Amino acid sequence: MDIKFTKWIKSRQGQKWIIVFTFLLIPLLLLIVFTYLPFAKMIQFSFYQMGYLGKREFVGIDNYVQVFTRPDYFATFKVSIYYFIGAFIQMTLALYFASILSFKMKGRNVFKGILFLPYLINGVAIGFIFLYFFKRMGTLDSLLTLIGVPIEQIPYWLKNRDINNISLSFVSVWRYMGINLIMFIGAIQSINGELYEASEIDGANEWQQFRHIILPSIKTVVSLNLILAVKGAISVFEIPYIMTNGSNGTTTFVIQTIVTAFKYKKVGLASAMAVVLLVLILLITAIQEYCFKDKEARQ
Amino acid sequence: MKKKLASVLSLMLLIMSCAGCNSGGNNKGVETLSNVSSDIKAELTVFTNRTDLIDTVFKDYIIEFNKLYPNVKIEYEAMTNYEEDMTIRLTTDNWGDICMIPKTVSTNELPNYFVSFGKVEALESEYNFITEKASGGEVYGMPWSCNAQGIVYNKKVFEAAGITKIPSTPQEFLEAMKKIKDNTDAIPYYTNYAAGWPLSAWEDYAYGGATGDANYRNNVLVKADNPFSEGKPHYIVYKLMYDLANQGLIEEDPTTTDWEACKGMLGRGEIGAMALGSWAVVQMQEQADSPDDIGYMPFPVTVGGKQYATASADYCMGINSKSSKEDIAASRLYVDWLIKKSGFAQSQGGISVLKADALPATLQDFADANVELIANAPATAENEGLFDKINDASEVGLTSNEQKARIIEAAIGAVNESFNDIMNDWNSKWASAQKSEGVK
Known part of the structure; x- marks a missing residue:
């Protein structure tokens, strides 16, 4: 038996098995310990009435009922609409810059770097940068007064409830545009250059090249970015949490979840809220996937 | 074959995962301090929220302590996000030996996690504020610096504005702030709204400070009907907050306040006053043009002709009841040393835990106004843990900042809500939580 085993282990089949197993062991272990196990626990917690310490009481679907029946909880999704619209502006901008930067032009890499840099900055730092940016007589106000806008006409960017979510989603656009841009550039560069040449001979202008060559070729990446944008919009957290603490009507669903979990x-x-958020994202992804596949099939 | 390999590997895994486990004992017995010899051997892990002191002050403490007990190895771990991180650590048995007890541990759960330092009656005569973390007559957390709750202000600004008498009622305070607005360039009152937590500091004024009653928080409020109605302590305290914001006596744009910058601003006389615990005085003085400019006055409420101030312990130190016998004994020695010998409270401008020590110089205004310090009395057996339960269940969140931000938002006109609307909402939330927790 033992001889057979050593023989097997030395064989090609055995070696393959060992390599596969050992290579998978650590990532799978990490994944299970830090993702699936906590996740399973979270689902379990969502059926209990419990704090961090002390007794737990099983309450069935009571928590879920609360999430859906309490207007102040579900209303936070309204804030996501701002970020959702922001996400579209962000994608349009990214697509625009990506198209320009994919062609030969001076200082292409410098511009790429400049546009991508915000994504690399730590979220906390961005929060503080923009607090100064939006401050009364901060960067933005100074710029505006410099070009002649009287200070009385400049709104308070974070105090005014009509616009503070727009200010915050602007920060989000500024920050995440870079990553969309890089993904689009990558996709555009994989397009065969001969296609452009051929279209040029046919007399296509730049818009037509974009509309009929670039866009169809990078459709997959665009749709992937769209899913990410929608997910991002419903689970916005970092920027409003750091900049406004979720106060003054900028609370998003995730911030509400954190407040419920850690303050109350x-x-x-809170676990139930997290599960609801997850299901929502899965649902959106599924719908998106379905529409996308359907189109493909029709073609 | 494959099965065998798999079982071997899974056995390895099992061994690996067990290597992390500690066979820590469950000794609950605590030796008395007198019979511990100076060569006691132990390794202690201490958790603290003071990220700023870990490489300086605390290091010196360890050196000093090791002169007495050379074989006790002490290691500090500081956390920026202390409350939340420590709460999660506490859910395991092996978190360490000494920690600052987070506010998330309700008093009735204290015995499950911490060693008792002794009976309240036994310790009461020597120490201040020990009832903070007491349960069933036993003390589970020792404070090592205590704060009075008042208002930090710039004396020069007050002088320049022509304020001759320290205000002692909300109305006088508002008038004083108006004088600052009219006569100086300073921001009369700075909310620190954006930082969030400074707003929650207001809550403490509503207890002993606005009532003169040590039992208010844990025994009266929890059972009161409509405790947030007009004339009640919370109404008086938060109405002042509302009025300050409503009458434009605060900074222009509260949403972009800056906590770190406000220290220098107060020191330079760009801010008149801020509501913060007395711990803030030292930090403000460090950044002031002249430390003497910074004053600390009691919260402007007078009850029956007398002023009171809520006083409370900063974090209390608790010792892990699941630690080994030696570690618990050494921890007790260290805690005792910190309280009696380290001089921490004095260096932080705090009130000493030892009854024998005098009030710090920063609280001179308190002594002048003959302010009586009132510490919250612990809940009676019947009300044990009730405040936390109702506070959490109602989501009024008295100890946190969301609802206070709401008051300021209403006051500056960001939402169409009156002060009374908010108080009525609190009342109804409080009442329904009282019902669900079985008080009524």
């Missing part, structure tokens, strides 16, 4: 110590309810 309602871990069960």
Whole structure:
């Protein structure tokens, strides 16, 4: 038996098995310990009324009922609409810059770098940068007064409830545009250059090249970015949390979840909220996937 | 074959995962301090929220302590996000030996996590504020610096504005702030709204400070009907907050306030006053043109002709009841040393835990106004843990900042909501939580 085993282990089949197993062991272990296990626990918690410490009480779907029936909880999704619209502006901008930067032009890499840089900056730093930016007589106000806008006409960017979510989604656009840009550039560069030449001979202008060559070729990446944008919009967290603490009507669903979990110590309810958010994102992804596949099939 | 390999590997895994486990004992017995010899051997891990002191002050403490007990190895770990991180650590048994007890641990759960330092009656005569973390007559957390709750202000600004008498009622305070607005360039009152937590500091004024009643928080408020109605302590305190914002006596744009910058601004006389615990005085003085400019006055409320101030312990130190016997004994020695010998409270401008020590110089205004310091009395057996339960269940969140931000938002006209609307909402939330927790 032992001889057979050593023989097997030395064989090609055995070696393959060992390599596959050992290579997978650590990533799978990490994934299970830090992702699936906590996730399973979270689902379990969502059926309990519990704090961090102390007794737990099973309450069935009570927490879920609360999430859906409490207007102040679900209303936070309204804030996501701002970021959702922001995401579209962000994608349009990224697509625009990507198209320009994919062609030969001076200082192409410098511009690429400049546009991508915000994505590399730590979110906390961005929060503070923009706090100064939006401050009364901060960067933005100074710029505006410099070009002649009287200070009385400049709104308070974060105080005014009509525009503070727009200000915040602007920060989000500024920050995440770079990553869209890089993905688009990557996709555009994989397009065969002969296609442009051929279209040029046919007399196509730049818009037509974009419309009929670039866009259809990078459709997959665009749709992927769209899913990410929608996901990003419903789970916005970092920027409003750092900049406004979710105060003054900028609370998003994730911030509400955190407040519920850590301020009011309602871990069960917060877990239920997290599960609802997850299901929502899965749903959107599924719908998106379905529409996309359907189109493909029709073609 | 494959099965065998798999079982071997899974056995390895099992061994690996067990290597991390510690066979820590469950000794609950605590030796008395007197019979611990100076060569006691132990390794202690201490958790703290003071990220700023870990490489300086605390290091010196360890050196000093090791002169007495050379074989006790002490290691500090500081966390920026202390409350939340420590709460999660506490859910395991092996978190360490000493920690600053997070506010998330309700008093009735204290015995499950921490070693008792002794009976309240036994310690009361020597120490201040020990009832903060007491449960069932036993003390589970020792404070090592205590704060009074008042208002930090710039004396020069007050002088320049022509304020001759320290205000002692909300109305007088508003008038004083108006004088600052009219006569100086300073921001009369700075909310620190954007930082969030400074708003929650207001809550403490509503207890002993606005009532003169040590039992208010844990035994009265929890059972009161409509405790946020007009004339009640919370109404008086938060109405002042509302009025300050509503009458334009705060900074122009509260949403972009800056906590770090406000220290220098107060020191330079660009801010008149801020509501913060007395711990803030030292930090403000460090950044002032002249430390003497910074004053600390009691919260402007007078009850029956007398002023009171809520006083409370900063974080209390708790010792892990699941640690080994030696570690617990050494931890007790260290805690004792910190309280009696380290001089921490004095260096931080705090009130000493030892009853024998005098009030710090920063609280001179308190002594002048003959302010009586009132510490929250612990809940009676019947009300144990009730405040936390109702506070969390109601989501009024008295100890956190969301609802206070709401008051300021209403006051500056960001939302169409009156102060009374908010208080009525609190009342109804409080009442329904009282019902669900079985008080009524």
